[in-house]
Amino acid sequence: MDAERPLPCEVKVIDSASLFRLEERAGDLGLSQRLDPTWVxxxxxxxxxxxxxxxxxxxxxxxxxxxxxxxxxxxxxxxTGDRVVSWLDVIPDDFAPLPKVTSREEGTQVRQLLDHAPSVREWLLREGGGSDRL
Known part of the structure; x- marks a missing residue:
């Protein structure tokens, strides 16, 4: 971890095709924070x-x-229309070209959703699917 290095100052908005690609890329690189692409x-x-x-x-x-x-x-x-929270490790070459949220209002809404949405594990347990499906 590099505490001195500034984080990107932007929230990225992605479509499902980009999400699938990023999850697969994280898996190919062996990055630890990712979901099973089949589940996604x-x-x-x-x-x-x-x-x-x-x-x-x-x-x-x-x-x-x-x-x-x-x-x-x-x-x-x-x-289902639900929203869930997870983590995803993304290398700079992959996140730099992604579109970003363009309004402060949308960014604020995203932060609120992140703060209140259940984790994937919590959602699976609530839905009766168990977290072993990841």
Missing amino acids: RANAAPGGTHYLWPALWHALSHRPDVPDHVRWELLITLR
């Missing part, structure tokens, strides 16, 4: 809007082949 494809709303909120820089000193990356809070819109 089965549960994320196909036409949904999802958000990334920067949380911290993360470095894998034992894996110099993996660039420093940002650990993002991830707000996922599900097929």
